[in-house]
Structures are given as structure tokens and as C-alpha cells.
Amino acid sequence: MSDVIVVSQKPSDAGELIGLARTMGNPVIVAFQDSAERVEELLGYGHRVYRVKSSRPEVLAKAVNILYEEFKPKLILGPNTRNVKDAMSVVAGLHDIHMAPDVVEVRGEVDGVIYKRGFMSERVTITVKVPYPTIILANPRIAEPAPKGGVGELKELSFDSMGVKVVEVKPKELSGINLEAAEVVVGVGRGFKAKDDLRMAFELAKLLGGQVGGTRPIAADLKWLPEDAWIGISGKRIAPKLYIAIGVSGAPQHMSGVAGSKIIVAVNKDKAAPIIKQSDYGVVADLYKFIPTLIEVLKRKRGASHST
Amino acid sequence: MSNIVVLVKASLNPEVVRQNPDGTFDIDYTPLKISDVDRNALEEAVRLKQVFGGKVYSVTVLTWGPLKAREKDLRLVVQEALAKVADEAFVVADESIIPGDYSVTANVIASVIKKMGLNPILVLAGEASIDESTYQIPGRVAAKLGLPYVGYVRRIREVRDGRVVVERDLEDYIEVLEVPLPAVLSVTQELNEPRPPTLIQIRMASRKPVHMLTLKDLGLDVKRQRSIVEMRVVTVSRKQVLIEEADVEKAALKLVEYLEKEGVLRL
């Protein structure tokens, strides 16, 4: 009997989640959004796949809810995306079961699950035990991918959505940069007064062979950077050798995204800004004076080393 | 009736994480503050109150103890909601629901809304709280109330013909949606620019009713699911070298020297 429901939004999240599911039970898969379109890739794991041709949380919630009632699973596993969190919060509410997103470690026991996740903007880790049934959402990277094999059975599911009507779908502005892989990241915050001024940050990043990212207000609010350049707990988590935060205050939601950096440099005109105590080198200066000077110094240095 | 309910949490403040000598998290001495995104929900309620014409109620469920020690922080949170927009505040503070449990909190909120006859056309909440950040209370409350739920609302465009038109910020794209009312919405920071309440508003707030409730008042019996095994403070050990020079050139040279020593400069 199937006792774990695995929700898959993209084929790239499926292998790990199925691997994790197999350590705890016998999975069936719900494939929505990209995974529904490329369902063959999921069938290759040999489990039954329910296809939901939609990416909407309302529709996913209904699909998982129907299967929940049918299978009475002990566990629902899914990727930690906005769509899945939204849908699963409704399923959790309908059945009064526990739900934990952003889980970084999980282990199945006889009578329940023990998991670990960040708390207090990841300044604290909390370890929790909950009874079955429960919902666990995680970045798929926390698990080993399952080996493929067999051909699963395909079933189709479709539902309406409580009268919520889509008027328009707008793509997000993404640039395709891969901040996670960058060795040097220059991070910009609201200390910058105008979009044009970010040119300094780009010039610095270019000199250092790095990329430019920013805080949530810079990317999401002001839209001075594409959304995939948004660093933090609700954006990208980066782990460069060098992170230079310029005009960034150091809110916990930003700092948890850069915790993996080897060296953190902060440039802030306010000595009392929280980021100063959370960096290796804190430069107290007006970025408008300091960054152009730093660029000059670096250029001189490069010139010197290239001429020898 | 076209009332608005705003969920407002007294969250542990992640900027002031207190630690016990053994490295565990000292929850009892970590202060509470209003969860930032709830300010965006309150700000939007100011605007929507004009549209709907009904009352605005705030609902707060205390999830962190010790109860006695939380009175002041809790009062400040509730005061802000009242000063900003709420006509009345509903607060549930009860030893039996501390520490919080997501399913319990949602049941308590739904029960306040139903039993106190708040009759909302719209329930607004922040997308997540700043302490636990689990993004699930609004969806759970919607499920309990049997209402449609739309999360991650980054813009409320208009209200017309019993529907609200919103922009939802999902993982890979943004949707414009028409949502039938009543409904539950969770909102993001991008929704608006919250203004702090004025002094006059703060003064007026002290005259507005605050209803303190216990589970007994709600006739509610709850079952907690999670047991917390351990909470450990993550130790960050950064070098914290301060570079403070009147001459920026000097500061830049110093920084470059440090970074060269660290081996992280590649020109």
C-alpha cells in the first residue's frame, strides 16, 4: 500500500524527494506544473503518478486532498516552493495535520518524524518530533536521488478552484544568473539611492570576477535587479568565497542567505548597522565615496600585477 | 456586513536572539515584537476599510510564554494594530497553547472569527511570521473557515462585484486573479509601504476595546502535535574587523590588504 505522497513541481526535484520517500515508505507521486508536462521523466521511477495539469496552488491542494483521503498516507513530501507551501497549508488545515517547510534534516521513526529546520531567521535550529501523519517540505538537495527503474502507471486528475479565476499570467523578470555558483558576490542594498548608481557595484563585481545580487527591497520592490538576484531566506542562498555587502543593513532575513560565505565584507555608513557585527571586515564609510575609490585601488593593483 | 480581520502576531524578535550558557536558545528572554509583514496587512486594511465601510478587527494569538513576562510586548503589538487601523482587538493568551503549534493556532484564530461573530469579508495576514516563517497559518485558517485562500499577494488592484482582483507572486510567475469574497489573503512586503501610526492615533488606540480571551471563553479544546526536542543557537564567528578611516583611500588600501591575505582576491 502507498503511504507517502510525493509532490513534484519540476522533474529536477523528483529524484531526491522520491529517494527520501523510499527511506520512509512506499510513494505515489503527484506531478503538477513542469512535472505534469514532462511526466515521462517521473514515470521512470516506477511509481504511480497522478498528473495535475496546472500549476495553481488551489488545484494542487484539491488533488492532494483527494489522494490524502484515499490513501490515508503517513507522510506528504514536497519541494519548498511558494506554490507547494500554499497548497499544503490548506491540506494541513483541512485535516489538522502538522506541516513543516524548509526542513533541512528528517528521519522517520515508528510513531512519527523527527526533523530539523531553521528558526528565528535561521539563527536558531529547532529539532521537532511530530506524530504521523505529517507534511514535510524541503529543498530536494537534502536527500540522495533515487535510482530510476520500472515504468509507473499514469492517472489524470483535474479540479476546479473555489471560484478563484486567473485573469492573466505574467512571467517574472529573470536574468538566468547563477549566484549560487559565483565565487565572488557583490550585494547591494537600499543604501544605493538610484538604479543608475548600481553601475558601481557591477564595475566592482566585474573587476573581481563576480556577480551582483541584492536585498529583497532592491529586487522585489524597486525591481532594480532581476528576481533571481534576490539574496536571503526568501530568495537565493549563496556561498561565495567573498561576499561584499554594500548599503545593506544586515536584516536576519538577508543574512541567513549569505551564511555560507567564506568572507563577508560590509560597507555601511552607519557603524551601528547590524551587518557590521556580522561581517569579517566592516568598512564604515559612505559607499558613494568608498566604492569608486576601492575600484581605483583595485585597478591600480591589477595594472601593477599585469605589468610585472 | 463587510468587516476586515487582520491577523497580527507577536513574534520572537530574530534580531535579539538570546542564548543559554549551554548554547541552547533562551526563548523566555527573547523579546516579542510585531511580525514585520503584518504591518503591510494593517496598512492595506486602512485603504480597504474605505472600500468596504465595515469594521476592522485584529486577532492575535500568543504563542510564546511565559505568559506573565509577555504582557508588555503583547500590549505594544496590539496597540500598534489599534493605532493603525483596528476598531477592536481580540487577543487569545492561554497557558495551554504555549508554545505555539500551527494547527492549534489556526483553530484558535478560526474560532475567534466564528464565535465572536466577526463576519469578515476579507481576512488579511502577513505571508509568514518573522520567528517561525512557516507560511501556513493563513491557508489553514481559510481551510477552517471554508473560504478561498490566495497567498503571496503583492498587489490588491481593485474590489468589484463581490470579488477582489489581486496579483499573486508565485515561485516562477505572477498571476492576476479574481477572488470571490469572502476570502483569506496572505500578503507580501512588496504590497505597500507601511507608515508608522501617528501620535494621535497611538493616543486614540488606548480607548479602543481589547478583548482578552482564553480557550475556555472560546469553548475550545485543542490537541498539540509538535514536541520541541531542542533549539540551538547557530554560532556565527566572523572576524568583525572594523575599518574606520577618515581617508577613504586608506580604508580601501586596508581592505584590499586584508582580502589579499585571506586569499579571496583574484584580479
Ligand SMILES: Cc1cc2nc3c(=O)[nH]c(=O)nc-3n(C[C@H](O)[C@H](O)[C@H](O)COP(=O)(O)OP(=O)(O)OC[C@H]3O[C@@H](n4cnc5c(N)ncnc54)[C@H](O)[C@@H]3O)c2cc1C
Ligand atoms: C518574511 C520576510 C522575508 C524576508 N526575506 C528577505 C530576503 O530573502 N532577503 C532580504 O534581503 N530581505 C528579506 N526580508 C527583508 C528584510 O527584513 C529587510 O527589510 C531587508 O533585507 C533590508 O534591505 P536593505 O538592507 O537593502 O535596506 P535597509 O534595511 O534600508 O538598509 C540600508 C542600509 O544602507 C546603509 N546606507 C544608507 N546610505 C548609505 C551610504 N551612502 N553609504 C553606505 N551605507 C549606506 C544604511 O545605514 C542601512 O544600513 C524579509 C523580510 C520578511 C519579513
